[in-house]
Amino acid sequence: MIKKRMVLRFTKKTWNQPIVYRLVKEYNLAFNILKASIFPKEASLMVLEISGAETDFDRGMAYLKGCGVVYEPLEANIKKDENRCVHCGACAAVCPTEAISIQRPEMYVVFDPEKCSGCELCVKACPPRAIIATLSSQGA
Ligand code: SF4
Numbered sequence: 001m002i003k004k005r006m007v008l009r010f011t012k013k014t015w016n017q018p019i020v021y022r023l024v025k026e027y028n029l030a031f032n033i034l035k036a037s038i039f040p041k042e043a044s045l046m047v048l049e050i051s052g053a054e055t056d057f058d059r060g061m062a063y064l065k066g067c068g069v070v071y072e073p074l075e076a077n078i079k080k081d082e083n084r085c086v087h088c089g090a091c092a093a094v095c096p097t098e099a100i101s102i103q104r105p106e107m108y109v110v111f112d113p114e115k116c117s118g119c120e121l122c123v124k125a126c127p128p129r130a131i132i133a134t135l136s137s138q139g140a
C-alpha cells in the first residue's frame with residue numbers, strides 16, 4: 001500500500017471528464033482532495049493524496065497520462081530547526097527510513113536529508129515543532 005500526494009493538471013478539454021472517479025472505480029485507488037483550482041475555460045489543477053496498491057497506483061498514473069492529464073508528485077522538503085530541537089529522540093523513533101538517527105555517545109539527534117522520503121511522520125511527533133515541512137512540485 002502506498003500513499004502519495006500528486007498534482008494533477010487538467011486542460012479545458014479534460015477538466016470535466018470523470019477521470020478522478022475512474023481512478024477510484026477502475027484502479028481501486030482512494031483519494032483526498034487537498035486543493036482544487038477549477039477554471040472551466042483555462043487549465044485547472046487538483047492536488048490529491050492518492051492511496052492504494054503500488055501496481056494499481058502505477059496503472060492509474062498510466063491511465064492519467066493516456067487521458068492527457070499531466071501529473072507530478074508533490075514533495076515534502078523537510079528541515080530540522082537546530083535552535084528548537086531539544087534532542088528528545090521522538091522523531092527518530094517514528095522515522096521509517098532512518099533519515100533521523102541518534103548519534104552516540106553524545107545522544108544528538110541528526111537528520112540526513114538524503115535518506116528522507118518526505119512522509120512527515122516526524123513533523124507530528126516533534127513536541128517543540130522543530131521539524132518543518134514545505135511542499136513543492138517541479139511545475140508549481
Ligand atoms: S519526513 Fe519521514 S522519512 Fe523524512 S525524516 Fe521525517 S519521518 Fe523520516
Ligand code: SF4
Nearest residue numbers: 085086088089091126
Ligand atoms: S522530536 Fe523534535 S525536538 Fe525531539 S529530537 Fe526530533 S526534532 Fe528534536
